[in-house]
Amino acid sequence: MNAPESSVDAVSLRAVGLKATPQRRAILKVLEASERPLSVEDIRQQLGGRSGIPTIYRNLQCFVEQGWAESLAGADQIMRFVRCHSTGHHHHIQCEACGRTAEVQTCAVEASLATLGRPAGFHVTRHQLALFGLCPECQ
């Protein structure tokens, strides 16, 4: 639908002290082009095997540290990564049929989440929310 709000390029890479290598840019491009979380193997295949597995892992770690990507812990013990377009606090919703993801702003729920721990005497400081559903095209 809309173009990504932000895009990481060679300039942004150098701005944080990272070298703009072809591999690095290719991984970012794949990540940006994908609407669903990608495993390291997914990325390697989309690169046509032109990047080594360790390189992909190391760079994804960099990107996560920079806040450019997010790693999603799946139940299948495989790390998957999505590009973060918004920098603030947000969550992802993933389509159960096609795997596509979207970002959702959760302002409305944030407040009530904070109160959830109260009955148990807990003070809520942080939360992880993973949403699953059906995207417009799969409904």
Add this chain to the structure above:
Amino acid sequence: MNAPESSVDAVSLRAVGLKATPQRRAILKVLEASERPLSVEDIRQQLGGRSGIPTIYRNLQCFVEQGWAESLAGADQIMRFVRCHSTGHHHHIQCEACGRTAEVQTCAVEASLATLGRPAGFHVTRHQLALFGLCPECQ
């Protein structure tokens, strides 16, 4: 504070067609005694090594299938398990200081969670919510 709402014993085991072996009962006991999520290795240590790793994995799988336990996907790629006291839909909140967990009922938020996907055109079918905070003793 209060005793567990339910407790799994030899009778419950046999009721679902499982044999009440000493290992099985010991694992359940450890799980019930713990207020925080346990890794397989945690459990093995608390059993004094009297159960093999594969046995613990296999039994935890059984327990999860029965709804007696839940596996929590951690960011560290290690499976951890908690005893479920309530059978319905619920979430866990974990103390960031001591690791203790409690179950929280989320009726109040369930409805609003379902609406979160709407702006992105998604129909929410399922969600995973992990809450972190400070328990009464760590505040």
Add this chain to the structure above:
DNA sequence: TTTGTTGCAAAGGGTTTGCAGGAGA
């Protein structure tokens, strides 16, 4: 006795590390 369970050992598979060669700045 019958069937499910255990435990050992080994395999499996995703992720990380070491290190030498190579490329960006």
Add this chain to the structure above:
DNA sequence: TCTCCTGCAAACCCTTTGCAACAAA
């Protein structure tokens, strides 16, 4: 040139599987 990065190979380590011995019912 200097530093960082890549890629190969191997190591790591959590988890699963195969199989023979064993125990619950």
